[in-house]
Amino acid sequence: MLVHNIPCVTLADPNIIKLTQESIKNTFKDGQTLRELIDDLKAGRVSADDLPAIRLFEKEGRISISLDNRHLKAFQEAGVQIRTIPATEDEIANEAFKFTTTNNGTSIRVRGGGL
Template sequence: MSSYDTYPDMYEGWGGGRRTIGVKQMRPSQLRFTHDSISSRFKDGHTMEETFMQLLNGEISLKEVRSLVAMEYQGYWFVVRGNRRLYIMKKLEDIGNISTISVLLQTFDQQVFVKQFSTKNMGLSLKVRGDPFLEQKLNRIVSEWRNNRSGGNSGWYNYSGSGRLRGESNIIISDSTGYNYLGRQSYIPNQQVQSTTNSPSRTVSQPRVISPEPTKDTSSSKEDGSWCVIL
């Protein structure tokens, strides 16, 4: 049986038919970035930090996330669609949360590839714009996740019921930059609230939302150009 599952109609405009080889299960570590840098936010406004936590906490299933799109170049598979998602998937693989993901493989198209290819180190790494502390935040989330699994209680929060729309056309999590928070609220502990539906009474988790950058206090005479939020 072939290791490929062929879907000739997938990703219309990004291969569908002639350029599509098929979908293959691959380790994120087998894939390389085409971009030199990425924004820390998806097109729908959600942060990479939030998306990572939702995947890690099981609130987004990998089945909900459409396959990355990759092309082979000089013997390596480069992701031409989904560099932000690949960054997150690599981190999840590093901590043993996932092993393989679905990747839509396409034959090499120079016109498409050149538009995406800005990496300076053959796709081994990239920079994240807009959040210089993203890696530290992800490491903190992983530490809390591991502590939670081992029976500890470190104040783990959930993103339950965010209702986010994950899409660029039919792509579940988009790759373009954007800015839009889920409301302007601070981190909210995992409170219990009553459901307002007609179904039997039950409790659901309060969604976790992201705070905007705090406003600098101009009332103080001391000038300080930095700010810090303790999460």
């Protein structure tokens, strides 16, 4: 899996980006819930510029895949464009344990409810 032709930081439609995990926890490290972030994005209290860009890599030169599944899921649910940045080869290798999707990254289960 190599990074090809992804601009440095760009806005993207989150619904065309694939997820890597089968499931995600419903809270972030800071304690914020996925639902809270979705609501804040929808209300405009938080924008893409307020959060780190999600890291992407491309598969087969055309499918964008995220290493940052919770943030991607929040932006997908909110219907708000997301900032993206290319993942490094080391990041892809170090986070390969996350590649647990069983549906080609089209959906993800949220553990702990809230959606």
